Amino acid sequence: MNTHPASERATSQNTEWQNAPWLARHYGAVLLAVVLIKLAIAWTLPITGDEAYFLIWGQHPDLGYYDHPPMVGWWLSLILPLSEHPLAIRAPGILVSLAPSLAILLLWRREDPVRARLASLIALFVPLFFIAVLTATDTPLILFSLLATGLLWQALRSGAAHWFLLAGLALGLAFLSKYFAVLLGIAFGLHILLFARQHWRGLLLVILGVLPAVAVNLYWNWGHCWYNVMFNIVNRHGDGGFDPGNWLTYALLLIYLFTPWLLWFYARQWRALGAGIRRYRFAVFLSAGLIPLLVFALLAPFKSIGLHWLAAFAPFLLLPALFLSVRALAISAWLSGGLALVHAAILLTIALMPVEWLERHDRYPDAVFYLTPQALAEVVNAYDPDWPVFTRSYSRSAVLAYYAGREVGVFGPGSHYGRQDDLLTDFRALDGANLLYVPVRGELDPGHVEPFFEEVRVRTVEVRGVEWSLAEGHGFDYAAYHEQVLQPVLARYYDFPNWLPKGRCDFTNRYENSL
Structure with missing residues (x-):
């Protein structure tokens, strides 16, 4: 009795798969x-x-x-x-x-x-x-x-x-x-x-x-x-x-x-x-x-x-x-x-463990921020939407913005990474406004905020065992911020080399001659 070629191929393939690794x-x-x-x-x-x-x-x-x-x-x-x-x-x-x-x-x-x-x-x-x-x-x-x-x-x-x-x-x-x-x-x-x-x-x-x-x-x-x-x-x-x-x-x-x-x-x-x-x-x-x-x-x-x-x-x-x-x-x-x-x-x-397991670690405040960002976002959202919120870090600002569901800018010089906020925040429009500043690890350095406001009130809250200080800045002084922060930023990050063709730059147009 002859076997059909198609049947032979199917039998061969079945044998191959039976012998294949699990x-x-x-x-x-x-x-x-x-x-x-x-x-x-x-x-x-x-x-x-x-x-x-x-x-x-x-x-x-x-x-x-x-x-x-x-x-x-x-x-x-x-x-x-x-x-x-x-x-x-x-x-x-x-x-x-x-x-x-x-x-x-x-x-x-x-x-x-x-x-x-x-x-x-x-x-x-x-x-x-x-x-x-x-x-x-x-x-x-x-x-x-x-x-x-x-x-x-x-x-x-x-x-x-x-x-x-x-x-x-x-x-x-x-x-x-x-x-x-x-x-x-x-x-x-x-x-x-x-x-x-x-x-x-x-x-x-x-x-x-x-x-x-x-x-x-x-x-x-x-x-x-x-x-x-x-x-x-x-x-x-x-x-x-x-x-x-x-x-x-x-x-x-x-x-x-x-x-x-x-x-x-x-x-x-x-x-x-x-x-x-x-x-x-x-x-x-x-x-x-x-x-x-x-x-x-x-x-x-x-x-x-x-x-x-x-x-x-x-x-x-x-x-x-x-x-x-x-x-x-x-x-x-x-x-x-x-x-x-x-x-x-x-x-x-890492994702499922209680963050408190890291409480004795030196970087515990960082763990609180990145592993339980909702906790700090709830604190920030206790403030009315007319309070602009800032941190000193693009990463912290972005995470806080996602979990708080509101814009969070970068206050201070920042770093050469992630300066997208240079395109988004116009500090001229904030002159005289009240701003909320959130320190990156809970500890507030007065020098980061006091020179730029008429008055700074510090409010401390507990976030997953970390004493987190929030700076409520009243009366933002744009002139001081321009001189001490924006001018150095212009010199550091907007010093265009001669080999680059001259183009448009809203940031330099905004701040070089704004006073």
């Missing part, structure tokens, strides 16, 4: 469990300072913001009218953190479904992506970097002009997310010029696709004090130094990111990896991952490299895992899953 056979259940853990973390963790700061961007849609390009602000501006719940705000971060894993699965599921699932799970468990439940500037950067590199891979395989142009447009969206996209653009250019010179016209199309995003960015910066240029190139690099020990720190960061076991199997099975990369023309993915990481290695002795800096480039270096043996993939997936559970336990413990 994690591959239960991929859907594992993926669902990870999503539920992410939702639990996102539900329980208080809104962080960076998140709250980006929410301010979302409340004021614009073509750019003080620190970075505008993409995450645009995303949040679409979400906030629907809901301000943490899960809604963090939904893009959760979804994008799954994107590298799902991209690997979709790319390889027809070629080798078992390896596709196991490699997908490894990407799912990588600590950087597993704990990523926040929506930040890296969120759209990761998504559009994946899209741009995937489109370029397709362009190099097909040679079709439209794929190169689409890759450029996606790279432009990555550029409007975060300037690290420039490193991806460098990787694209070097890869084509060094390894695919026959596609040099395609590189021109990639550049053409990026130009609209660059034009939007330059237009906004020209009309807004060159904020991004001043922050990223001028103001934030005054205290750099050379420390070769940072190379070791960076190396440990990479080992933590890619996990020791995966790197071990990469080293043991490098011939199989090399053969697979050549066969499927994955070299562009290696360039997209390795070239930015090599740039960071050159910067490491001069600048501390953050783990999140690697987020847009790490996924491309997980793709070679597809060419590891099934046994190596299964072992790596199990070990990575165990590490992921440790991270989940730590985060959920």
Whole structure:
């Protein structure tokens, strides 16, 4: 009796899945469990300072913001009218953190479904992506970097002009997310010029696709004090130094990111990896991952490299895992899953534990502020809405603004980080007004407020065991504030270098000749 070919294939596939590792056979259940853990973390963790700061961007849609390009602000501006719940705000971060894993699965599921699932799970468990439940500037950067590199891979395989142009447009969206996209653009250019010179016209199309995003960015910066240029190139690099020990720190960061076991199997099975990369023309993915990481290695002795800096480039270096043996993939997936559970336990413990457990710690006031921000927000909301509220920190102001549901500005010089309030608060309009000043750790330094008011009344309240002093400033003296705070701010943060073309700057127009 003859067996039908379709029946033979089905029997072969069933046998393959019966012999597949447990994690591959239960991929859907594992993926669902990870999503539920992410939702639990996102539900329980208080809104962080960076998140709250980006929410301010979302409340004021614009073509750019003080620190970075505008993409995450645009995303949040679409979400906030629907809901301000943490899960809604963090939904893009959760979804994008799954994107590298799902991209690997979709790319390889027809070629080798078992390896596709196991490699997908490894990407799912990588600590950087597993704990990523926040929506930040890296969120759209990761998504559009994946899209741009995937489109370029397709362009190099097909040679079709439209794929190169689409890759450029996606790279432009990555550029409007975060300037690290420039490193991806460098990787694209070097890869084509060094390894695919026959596609040099395609590189021109990639550049053409990026130009609209660059034009939007330059237009906004020209009309807004060159904020991004001043922050990223001028103001934030005054205290750099050379420390070769940072190379070791960076190396440990990479080992933590890619996990020791995966790197071990990469080293043991490098011939199989090399053969697979050549066969499927994955070299562009290696360039997209390795070239930015090599740039960071050159910067490491001069600048501390953050783990999140690697987020847009790490996924491309997980793709070679597809060419590891099934046994190596299964072992790596199990070990990575165990590490992921440790991270989940730590985060959920921090989120759910009573803050009073930290009462004897020196940074207990900081823990009270960031782990139980609602408590201080209730104190602030006891004041009428006509009391403008300020803190001395952009992070504290943003968090307090989210939980109190009212605007909270920055009083004092602040730092070179997060000066979005320079675009929002006009201190001229507050002359003679009464202001509420909230110290960052509860302890009031009279010098921070007394020189700028006719009278300061101090009110002390208890917030989760911390004596928190609030300064009620009556009769704000704009002239004194202008002389002692705004003029030094102008000299420190608005001293434009000669090589920058002269543009518009509302901040300097507002305060340079305001008296």
